[in-house]
Amino acid sequence: MDLSVVPISYWSYWANVIYILGMFGYLTIDTINYIFKSFNESLSCFIYVFLAILFVIDATLYIIDWYIYAVKLRQNKDEAIQYEAELVACLLQNLGSxxxxxxxxxxxxxxQFTKIILLFNLIGINAFLIESGFIFLGWRISFRRKPSTNPKRGCVPQDVYMWAFIIYTLASLIYLCATTLAYRLYMNLNIVNSNGVLILQMLGDLVYLFDAYLYYECWQRxxxxxxxxxxxxxxIALNLVKQSTIENFNPDKKTDDNK
Known part of the structure; x- marks a missing residue:
């Protein structure tokens, strides 16, 4: 029996579900803040904190998922731990979150803290952008280490993982542009929450949401x-058992063997 099949991880399933819910939440609140300028600021802050906590949980689930398949599910417990690039990506995701x-x-x-907020947002989105590079690196290394026999896996248009990585990088770049613009506008013109920044954020939210769907589709596949x-x-195991049973209880075969 082939023992190379790795059990499916439900840690990544719930991480993907939280990713979808979180990005839907960000898209909703950013759209509300864009349309309704007088929306309750305290309520908006509470929602952003809740969503940020969701993504901290999400990042934690992804690093648990890494530990399960990279450490606990090793076929040989004495071999060195692999998937180092994925670990760095998980740590960067936690840092950004x-x-x-x-x-x-x-x-x-x-x-009082506008400058610090924008600076921390810049650090966070840069962490996510660097994370996307390590995700893609780890993906390529894993295919070099163990090439897939599936023609739809790898750097081919049919591989959903490849598109998920590309879309994640694109969304991070859009958010980086939005955060950089917000920081420049505040430092140079003392402008906060400009329409241009909000539009870029909503675009980034939409792309991230699509990426979340792609990751969920990856898990389903x-x-x-x-x-x-x-x-x-x-x-295969059932067939082997049947063959063994037939051989053990076939008197004609035993007679032939004795002859």
Whole structure:
């Protein structure tokens, strides 16, 4: 029996679900703030803190997922831990998420901490952008280490993972532009929450939301592959048992063997 099939991870499933919910929340609140300029600022701050906490949880789930498949599910416990690039990506994701959480908490006193908030947002989005590079690097290394027999996996248009990585990088670049513009406008012109920044943020939210859907689709396809491989293993094992049973209880074959 082929023992190379890795159990499907539900840690990444829930991380993807939180990713979708969180980005839908960001798109909603950013759109409300753009349309309704007089929207309750305190309520808006509470929502941003809640969403930032969601993404801290999301980052934690991803690093747990990394630990499960990179450490606990190693076939040989004595071999060195691999997937180092993915670990760096997870750490950067956690770093960025915590910087955004701190920024959201400081926003309750925005007038006093505006510069620090924008600076922390810059650090956070740069962490996410660098993370995207390590994600893609780890993905390429894993295929070099163990090439896939599936023609739809790898650097091909049919691979959803490739598009998820590209879209994530694109969304991070859009957010970087929005955050950089917000920082420049505040430092040079003392302008906060300009329409241009809000529009870029909403565009970034929309692209991130699409990326979240792609990651969920990746998980679904991985589960289908896992279920298919598991069923194939079960049928192979069942066939081996049947063959063994037939050989053990076939008197004609035993007689021939004795001859």
């Amino acid at each position: 915590y910087f955004y959480l701190i920024s959201a908490l400081l926003a309750f006193n925005k007038s 991985d589960k289908e592959d896992h279920d298919r491989d598991t069923e194939r293993q079960r049928l």
